[in-house]
Amino acid sequence: QTVVTQEPSLTVSPGGTVTLTCASSTGAVTSGYYPNWFQQKPGQAPRALIYSTSNKHSWTPARFSGSLLGGKAALTLSGVQPEDEAEYYCLLYYGAWVFGGGTKLTVL
């Protein structure tokens, strides 16, 4: 069974920079896994942020960026805003889709 692993929680100061990562139990994450990133706030449906490693949707704020870093998919938030406090999920494609467990980002 494939497992996708994210940091359970991270804390960042307003205006700071933070990187969330997404690892695969099968080995290094590559662009062939089409990494997606989603943001979910309490009581809301998830919202898509990044697709295919580093592509942004039209609604994705410029401070969000995606990349591959050290064999993992990564989501970097630069100039963090208080409204970025949320749960973040990555999604990898293996022929079927598998979500990571999520990272709770606290802005403090």
Added chain:
Amino acid sequence: EVQLVESGGGLVQPGGSLRLSCAASGFTVSSNYMSWVRQAPGKGLEWVSVIYSGDSTYYADSVKGRFTISRDNSKNTLYLQMNSLRAEDTGVYYCTRIITRYKNIDYWGQGTLVTVSS
């Protein structure tokens, strides 16, 4: 404007059945991959099922043999037939659109709550 509106959730006893619907607007469901994702209370997201534009389907092991995904092109609606429901199937079920080229989910519905309890 793309919209996905789920319905059909509710309270059902263990072993019971429920059919979820997802009415789509702003695009054609038959031309896209469509999927269901669920979220147990206080837990993370779990991918459940997908229907490809060619009508083939795929399921997570946790629901295989119990759930069936389908669509009605004339109604532009996606369905999830859920049988032999278990307590662990409790959660919010989201309908999503997948962009074929990039295998990415771009739009989500607001979700519908399914509670399996006696």
